[in-house]
Amino acid sequence: MRSIEQQREVSWPKTIVLSALYVLLYVLLDRVSLIHTLQHTEISPWGPNVALMIAVVMRYGARAAPLTILAPGVSQIVLRDAAPLGMGVIGAVVCAGCTYTASGVLLRRLQRNYSQPTIQWFAVLLAVIVSSALLNAMLYSAVLVHTGELSAGSYLTAVRIDWVGDVNGIIILLPLVLILSAGEAGKLSEIRAHIGLLVLQAAALASVFLITFRSAWGLSDPADQTPFYLLFLPIIWIALRWGAGVTAVALAAVQIGIVAFVAKHNTPESFLAIQVLMVLLAGTGWFMGISESENSRINALMHSKDGELSGLNARVAVSELTAVIGHELNNPLAALVNYLRSASLILELPNFDQASLQSALAKAQGEAARSVNVVRRLREFFRSGVVRRQPVDPRELAEEALSAMQIKLRAAGVAADLEVEGGLPPISADPLQLSMVLQNLLANAYDAVCGSDPRHGRIAVVLTRRANDVMFSVEDSGPGIPEQLRDQLFRPVSSTKSAGMGLGLAICRSLVEANEGRIWLVRSDPSGTCIAFSIPFGVREANEVNG
Amino acid sequence: MNSDATIFIVDDDMAVRDSLGLLLGLKGFRTLMFANAENLLKTYNPKWFGCMLVDVRMPGMSGLELHAELCRRAADLPVVMMTAYGDVSTARGALKAGAADFLEKPIDDAVLIDVLQSAIDVHAALRRGSPAGKGTRNLTTRERQVSELVSAGHTVKQIAAQLGISPRTVEVYKSRMAQKLRVQDGDSGSSS
Numbered sequence: 001m002r003s004i005e006q007q008r009e010v011s012w013p014k015t016i017v018l019s020a021l022y023v024l025l026y027v028l029l030d031r032v033s034l035i036h037t038l039q040h041t042e043i044s045p046w047g048p049n050v051a052l053m054i055a056v057v058m059r060y061g062a063r064a065a066p067l068t069i070l071a072p073g074v075s076q077i078v079l080r081d082a083a084p085l086g087m088g089v090i091g092a093v094v095c096a097g098c099t100y101t102a103s104g105v106l107l108r109r110l111q112r113n114y115s116q117p118t119i120q121w122f123a124v125l126l127a128v129i130v131s132s133a134l135l136n137a138m139l140y141s142a143v144l145v146h147t148g149e150l151s152a153g154s155y156l157t158a159v160r161i162d163w164v165g166d167v168n169g170i171i172i173l174l175p176l177v178l179i180l181s182a183g184e185a186g187k188l189s190e191i192r193a194h195i196g197l198l199v200l201q202a203a204a205l206a207s208v209f210l211i212t213f214r215s216a217w218g219l220s221d222p223a224d225q226t227p228f229y230l231l232f233l234p235i236i237w238i239a240l241r242w243g244a245g246v247t248a249v250a251l252a253a254v255q256i257g258i259v260a261f262v263a264k265h266n267t268p269e270s271f272l273a274i275q276v277l278m279v280l281l282a283g284t285g286w287f288m289g290i291s292e293s294e295n296s297r298i299n300a301l302m303h304s305k306d307g308e309l310s311g312l313n314a315r316v317a318v319s320e321l322t323a324v325i326g327h328e329l330n331n332p333l334a335a336l337v338n339y340l341r342s343a344s345l346i347l348e349l350p351n352f353d354q355a356s357l358q359s360a361l362a363k364a365q366g367e368a369a370r371s372v373n374v375v376r377r378l379r380e381f382f383r384s385g386v387v388r389r390q391p392v393d394p395r396e397l398a399e400e401a402l403s404a405m406q407i408k409l410r411a412a413g414v415a416a417d418l419e420v421e422g423g424l425p426p427i428s429a430d431p432l433q434l435s436m437v438l439q440n441l442l443a444n445a446y447d448a449v450c451g452s453d454p455r456h457g458r459i460a461v462v463l464t465r466r467a468n469d470v471m472f473s474v475e476d477s478g479p480g481i482p483e484q485l486r487d488q489l490f491r492p493v494s495s496t497k498s499a500g501m502g503l504g505l506a507i508c509r510s511l512v513e514a515n516e517g518r519i520w521l522v523r524s525d526p527s528g529t530c531i532a533f534s535i536p537f538g539v540r541e542a543n544e545v546n547g
Numbered sequence: 548m549n550s551d552a553t554i555f556i557v558d559d560d561m562a563v564r565d566s567l568g569l570l571l572g573l574k575g576f577r578t579l580m581f582a583n584a585e586n587l588l589k590t591y592n593p594k595w596f597g598c599m600l601v602d603v604r605m606p607g608m609s610g611l612e613l614h615a616e617l618c619r620r621a622a623d624l625p626v627v628m629m630t631a632y633g634d635v636s637t638a639r640g641a642l643k644a645g646a647a648d649f650l651e652k653p654i655d656d657a658v659l660i661d662v663l664q665s666a667i668d669v670h671a672a673l674r675r676g677s678p679a680g681k682g683t684r685n686l687t688t689r690e691r692q693v694s695e696l697v698s699a700g701h702t703v704k705q706i707a708a709q710l711g712i713s714p715r716t717v718e719v720y721k722s723r724m725a726q727k728l729r730v731q732d733g734d735s736g737s738s739s
Contacts, residue, residue, distance in 0.1 A: 326632030331560045334631065334652035338566030341656045345573040360569060367562055 023071050026052055030075045033169070035259065036268040041149050042080065043141070043162045045268075045275040046259060047169035049075070050100055050133075054170060055177040057104025068104070069097035091143035095136050103132035116297060117179060117244050117290050126283070129170045137162035161272060168275045171282045172255045176248035197241070205234040205250060213262045228277045235281060239289035243296060247289035251282050298403075325374075332370040339364035389515065391426040391538045392434065394470045398461050401438035405446065414449050414457040421464050428538040429515040437508045437519075441474040441531055444505070448478025448529060466534065473522060473532040481524040489521055508533070552597035552667045555624070557581045557613065559605040563652070567600065574660055584608035588616060595624055596674065598647070598666040603630040603637060611641060618645065623673055625666040629654060647688075657716050665689045693720040 029049035030042075037044045053068045072092035073084075082088040110124055141158040144150035150158055191198060212227045231254065239247040255278060263271050343360040346352050398418055409416050442459065449457030462473045481489065490509040505519075512519040512533045519533035554576045558564045561582070568578045577597075581587040583605055599617075603610040614626050625647035630637065638649040647666040650659065665688050689710075696706045703721070707714040 328631075330631035330652045331563050334654060335560070335562035335566040337653040338563070338570045338656070342566065342569045342573050345570070349573075363562070363566065367566075370562070 019067050022052075022056060022067060023074055026071045027075045027078050030072075031079055032259070033165070034079075035263045036266075036271050038158055038161055038268070039150060039154060041144050041158065043144070043150075043158050043165070045161050045165040045168065045272045046263075047162075047166040048173050049169070050096065050166045051170045051173035051177065053096075053100050054104040054107065054129075055174055055181075057101050058108045058178065059181065061108055062105055065101050065105070068101045069093055072096040087143065087147045088149075091140060091147070095140040095143060099132050099136040099139070103128050116293070117175070118294055119287065119290055122175070122286055122290050125175070126171070129174070130167055133163050133166040133170065134159075136166060164272060164275050164279065168255075168279050168282075171279055171286070172251050175244070175286060176252050179245050179248055191242075191246070198246070201234060201238050201241070201250075204237070205231075205254070208234050209254060209257055213258075228274065228281075231281055232284060235285045236288055239285050240292050242289070243293035244286065244289040245293075247285045251285050254278070254281070328374045329371060332367045332374060336364050336367035336371065339367060389428050389430055392429050392431045394424050394427055394463050394472070394535075395420045397431060397434055398438065398463055398472065401435050401442060402461060405439070405442050408446065409459070412446070412450055412457070413455045414446065414459060416459045417461070419460065419462045424463060424465055424470055426538045427470050427535045429517075429535050433511045433515060434535065437511050437533065438472065438474070440505075440508050444531075445474055445476035445478065445529070448476045448480075451478060469517065469534040469536045471532055471534045473530055475528060475530040477528045480526050480529055481521075486521060486524060490519060505531075552671075553577045553579055553595065554597055554663060555579050555581065555587065555595065555599045557584055557587050557599065557605070557610070558602040558629075559583055560602070563602070570656060571660075571663075574656075576663070584610070584613035584616075587613065591617075591620070591622070593620075593622065596670065597624070598663050598670065599624055599626045600663070601626055601628055603628050603641070604632070611637075611644065614641070614644060614646060623670065625670050627662055627666055655716075655719065657713055658719050661689065661712050661716055690720050690724050693717060694724055697721065 026049050029052055033044050033046050033048055034042055035044050035046055053071065056064050057068055070093060072095075073089040076082040076089045076092045077084055080088065107125060107128055110128075137159045141150065141155055141162060144158065145152050145155055208230050212230050235247065235250060235254075238250050258274060258278065262274065266274065339360050343357055343364065346357045346360060395418075398420070402416055402418055405416070438461075442461070445459045449459060456477070458475075458477045460473075460475045462471075462475065464471045464473070490505050509519050512535070515535055517533055517535040519531070522530035522532050524530070554571050556564055556567050556571075556578055557580075558567070559582060564580050564582070568580055571578050584601075585608055587599075588608075601610040601613055608616070610628055610630075614628070617624065617626065626645075627648045627650060628638075628641045628646045629650045629652055631652045641649050647669070648662045650662065669688055692710060693706060696709065701709070703714050703717045707717045710717070
């Protein structure tokens with residue numbers, strides 16, 4: 001708790017500097033956006049400043065709101081000599097300031113994890129941007145008509161230009177800022193390895209850019225937009241090869257090129273047309289780039305590196321193991337039982353032979369030792385030698401396990417939720433073993449849910465902080481575990497019906513206990529089952545709590 | 548009764564083979580042991596009388612293949628399958644192919660003796676020319692007897708007395724039948 005409060009504690013000098021920088025940057029971007037403005041207004045088909053505003057709100061949350069709401073007013077005063085309390089300033093603050101701050105807060109609530117953008121995330125982003133930009137354009141143009149800066153007849157034109165400009169500014173710059181600030185660390189090394197290809201792609205983009213706008217520089221022909229479509233080729237190439245991050249940079253480069261070299265050679269109409277096309281280009285690039293990023297993430301999960309057991313393999317390994325244990329262990333146990341039974345039969349004989357009794361007991365002892373050896377060998381095989389404990393982020397662990405199941409869950413229409421309590425400390429555990437435990441529990445939950453009605457099935461993974469450990473609960477809405485199985489759930493019983501599951505849980509237990517944790521059944525009834533396990537915090541965290 | 552009956556044990560696990568031989572010997576059975584199916588087939592004699600106790604999983608010829616080969620040779624010797632890792636489909640397959648019974652290791656010795664004894668009885672009846680051995684395909688002879696008595700409303704103790712086996716063994720049969728027939732065990736009142 002202490003650490004969270006420390007984070008929230010505001011350092012004023014830093015905040016003031018950052019705020020001043022923000023306002024400066026905002027005014028600057030507002031200034032460069034003034035290209036082909038409409039009549040005497042500042043409405044133009046390019047609005048990069050708005051992207052900065054939303055990005056800041058998404059990054060810092062509602063506490064940035066006073067700044068982002070007021071900055072458009074400041075910009076009005078600086079750039080247009082507006083009276084501090086005049087209609088222009090108030091209009092800018094109310095329209096742009098409030099609308100985009102609100103949409104930033106909304107987007108922040110909807111999705112926080114920008115480092116791994118999904119198609120769904122982008123679709124939501126797009127919907128919020130397009131609708132808030134339309135709202136702002138309608139409101140602000142109305143203000144301008146009211147103040148007389150805009151003729152009433154031009155209202156619809158103004159709305160159109162402002163809308164296109166803001167959507168364009170946001171769609172190109174906002175994802176760039178978000179993805180780059182979240183950092184796609186893995187990509188950097190890949191980029192370094194294939195720098196040649198990237199240079200080639202950059203050259204291709206630049207030459208297509210030159211071909212496209214060659215006519216625009218010399219003799220502008222706004223009616224003919226065909227050459228622009230050439231730009232789709234290099235952008236798609238880049239998106240499919242590199243995913244979202246590099247596409248973001250390429251799109252920004254094209255937009256800057258257009259603003260810097262092309263805009264002034266065009267009429268306002270043809271510039272507006274180019275900006276609309278840029279929105280299309282960006283949308284296409286983003287969708288392709290993001291789905292490529294998603295694909296490569298899934299691939300990375302599937303082909304988990306270093307020959308570690310990946311998600312799917314873990315499940316297979318568990319069922320293999322049940323067969324191996326059954327075969328390896330039951331034979332010595334069977335012989336052991338037979339020898340012991342024989343020994344007691346020998347004792348019942350009227351005048352039994354001491355030597356044969358000793359021999360039977362010695363053989364029984366031998367079989368017991370053999371069973372112990374089998375268990376030891378299996379355990380070593382399963383643990384791959386040692387427990388490699390290290391600090392592990394519980395959330396990351398749960399996310400990874402869930403995403404390994406995602407394809408199966410989606411195909412069955414099963415809803416899976418992850419609820420993570422804020423401020424979870426790292427735990428000390430072997431991540432591979434814990435992910436096998438989680439995946440085994442998830443696979444059981446999946447089987448339980450699919451046994452009844454998958455369409456209404458629900459699986460939830462809940463992570464909670466407790467006094468000394470983190471508790472992972474896996475809940476499902478399946479039909480529950482039969483009552484007679486509950487007592488011996490975590491014992492390797494030769495349970496007849498669902499032998500795989502019983503043994504799977506026994507393995508889970510030994511893995512959890514090897515990591516100094518505990519596993520137990522929280523509840524199981526016809527409305528569902530919940531199994532939980534706990535893993536202690538890393539050493540430093542535990543000390544902090546105890547002392 | 549057991550005087551001329553022999554139990555032919557086929558298991559690749561030396562300890563299992565040896566311990567079964569010891570146990571069955573103490574119970575008064577004559578035993579013959581084979582480390583694999585091929586060895587048994589080499590010495591097989593159609594005059595053999597008794598019962599085979601065969602492990603399903605063996606290197607080389609499996610227990611199921613051995614059974615099929617014996618069927619091909621028109622052997623009338625009953626075959627009891629045993630396995631260290633029982634899965635329902637293997638058991639069902641073995642019983643459908645005509646195995647006398649299917650046991651999961653480690654085997655309860657009371658059940659083992661009873662299964663072997665009833666298989667030998669069936670074999671003896673077959674040799675005498677009576678058709679007692681043909682019955683419900685999925686259930687073994689003993690299981691069929693137990694199921695008939697259960698459906699006639701007898702308690703476990705009565706059944707045990709009637710068949711000359713222990714009540715615990717009857718319980719084992721009941722649960723095995725329930726599995727095979729996928730019947731939910733509804734009358735728990737009669738058991739304890």
